Structures are given as structure tokens and as C-alpha cells.
Amino acid sequence: MSDASKLSPEKALEKIRKETPKSKGQxxxxxIEALDAEIKRxxxxxxxxxxxxxxRS
Incomplete structure (x- = not known):
């Protein structure tokens, strides 16, 4: 068998999270959060x- 590159659990989770499409609600x-932050600023x-x-009046 060839050497398969193994990812650390953190890197694997990051890769999975990046690949999952976000729902319309998300x-x-x-x-909305970005707009709220802009309004606050x-x-x-x-x-x-x-x-x-x-x-001046």
C-alpha cells in the first residue's frame, strides 16, 4: 500500500467545514450579523x- 497522507483531526474538521455548503438561513x-456590526461601528x-x-445652529 502506498503512504496515504493523514490529516490531524483539526485539519480534517476544517476541511469538512469548508466543503459543506451553507444554507440560505445561515x-x-x-x-445580518455583518450589518449589525457595521451599524454599531x-x-x-x-x-x-x-x-x-x-x-451649529
Missing amino acids: LRDEK MRAQRLRLERQSPK
Whole structure:
């Protein structure tokens, strides 16, 4: 028999996880999480900017 290259359990799991297609629900959830993170970042940036410069009326 020829020498078959063996993967460590971690590498095998990573390979399996990469190969499994994601369901529509999973993709939607990932997009929602990314958008939520972006909203949080933008709110924090807006608050920083509002604190730095007083409002002009």
C-alpha cells in the first residue's frame, strides 16, 4: 500500500467545514450579523464626531 497522507483531526474538521455548503438561513444570519456590526461601528463613529464638534445652529 502506498503512504496515504493523514490529516490531524483539526485539519480534517476544517476541511469538512469548508466543503459543506451553507444554507440560505445561515448565509442570511451571517449577513445580518455583518450589518449589525457595521451599524454599531457607524453609531460609535457618529457619537465620537458629535462629541468632538459642537452642533451649529
